[in-house]
Amino acid sequence: MTLQQLLRSADTSLDETVALLSDLVRIASVNGGPEGPGNESEVARLLAAKLAADGVASQLLEARPNRGNLVARLDGGSAPSLLYMGHTDVVPAEDAELWRYPPFAGTVAEGYVHGRGAADCKALVACETMALLILARQHVPLAGSLILAAGADEETGGQHGFAWLARHHPEAIRADCAINEGGGSPFFVGGRKGYLINTGEKGRLEASLRLDGKGGHAATPWAADNPIERLPELLMGLRRHQIVPDLSHPIFEVTSEVFQSSLTRLLQVDFGDLSRSERGLVSALRGASRMTITPTMLLGGVKSNSIPASCSVVCDVRTLPGQTAADVMAEIRAALGKVESVQIELQETAEPSESPYPTPFSQAIERATAAAVEQPDLLWIPGLTSGFSDSRLVRPLGTTVYGFAPQSADPDALTPEGIHGRDECMPIESLRVTLRMLVALAWDMLVAH
Structure with missing residues (x-):
């Protein structure tokens, strides 16, 4: 199996990825406010069923009833392990009548998937799930393990999510390297394209x-x-x-x-x-x-x-x-x-936290992104996530974590909108780029060449 074959598999899986994200948005896993206390277990069960359909086992680990975390893995050899991480809870939608599309309908229109959580952070979870499934379906032999962890409760601090997993099930999520939300914005200078890769957070x-x-x-x-x-x-x-x-x-x-x-x-x-x-x-x-x-x-x-x-x-x-x-x-x-x-x-x-940069992991991300967007001469700038994320809860396990979910490198492309606000939506083109990068990253780090 070559990288180009895997990337073609990613492209042919885009419609499936869009459908998965739409299904995830339909689950109102609202964390805080009068609309609900999370309900992330329903999201975890949907993901578990999706994985099980292709023979991939997973664990539902609940910190308390309905506050579920999903962990799945493809075991490999002794090469460095990679963790795909993201969260499944969302902030309240507030007045749904003011949205262009219903916030929990998962509407696909105008080149976007619309709804609360479409951009933060169910898009990344959908892409990570599909990237793992692509590798499983192709029976790609792995030299290192690939782990998927979809956590609860990020929006209010992660105490029922990655903080709880790190305390009670560290062996389930411990990895050498991890990719999470927080970076991936493109920039353009002098006719060249580049990306921000977030190495830490405030x-x-x-x-x-x-x-x-x-x-x-x-x-x-x-x-x-x-x-x-x-x-x-x-x-x-x-x-x-x-x-x-x-x-x-x-x-x-x-x-x-x-x-x-x-x-x-x-x-x-x-x-x-x-x-x-x-x-x-x-x-x-x-x-x-x-x-x-x-x-x-x-x-x-x-x-x-x-x-x-x-x-x-x-x-x-x-x-x-x-x-x-x-x-x-x-x-x-x-x-x-x-x-x-x-x-x-x-x-x-x-608390603020950060991972070292540059590292062999950051260089693997650069190679994977260049392959995903077919741009070998990308510029790179290390950034700092202004908002907190679950990355800070995984770094103490010895994991190098970067926030990076790349958007399209086309300056005229659609961009994510409405995060924590009204009319949240995720461009389908950015789903394609993120999915391709995740597949290429696993191939770069975990597949023996």
Whole structure:
């Protein structure tokens, strides 16, 4: 079996991959909010049935009822092992009436698969499942083992998913190398194409900023101290605060060499003025350059005719590798300046983490991607995932993990949309590219040549 034969098998399996993704989207495995507590076991059972139809055994490992993780493997020899990883839970769809297509219908239209989870992260899970099945169907002899792990609960931290697997079933998911969500955005410079490969991810904390005052009746505001009136000062302090950029990540050195342009310009240019092909790279640069503190929720008051004694602003905080809660506290205090009576509480959700780069694994990804998109001279830039993922839970097992699910390298191609928002969808062309890359990566790493 040659690489070209495997790639042709991937191409002929594209319709099957689209159908699998559509089926996965139809399962409302919503994690959090009023719509449900995960229900990832139903996704795992669908995947298990798909694998079993081709004689591939799998395990359903549940941290608790309906919070299921699926693990399957093709055993090989003593060569380095490869883990395909992804998650099966999704965020709430909120008001389904506002979507172009129903969020849990799995509609295939206009070159996309539409629905909640189509891009985050069921597309990757579908491609990984199909890549493993292609190798199984072709009876490709493996020199190293290939493992598929579809985990629960990523959207709220992974405690019922990869964190639980790493604690209770480490032998099921331990591998030398792993591929996960988080990277794969293309960029274009000087007529050449390139990709971002994410080598690590930022940490996450939740900051609650409570303004205290004195409650009272809304009809006599002079007798109270309304903390809501101080909210604008607090919010403007956060908005105006300039966090000093940290340009120590390898992305900045490589970007300077590739683009031969000012990093300052790339970091300060108005994001709305960028072309679609530029936004992925500039967003990655900004995310890798600084801590972010973003207000996301306002809490205060219980009745319209009562002045509350306190109100709160909840912020999403993303930290760079090496930054601590003390660094976050220092930035928040600097931003708030002279705002009075503010109580700050921090809760850590995920620690930052990263894998070494470059490595033989990253070089195998580069070769596999070049084969997948038929472009031998691709440019490569290491990135940092702004959001947390399950990669941080697998790295302590000794696994080198990169976030990489490549989109099409055509600058006019459709791109994923609506992740964590309305009208989420995944381009079918990007499914094709990701599937081809995964098959080529397994062939490069696990098949004796």
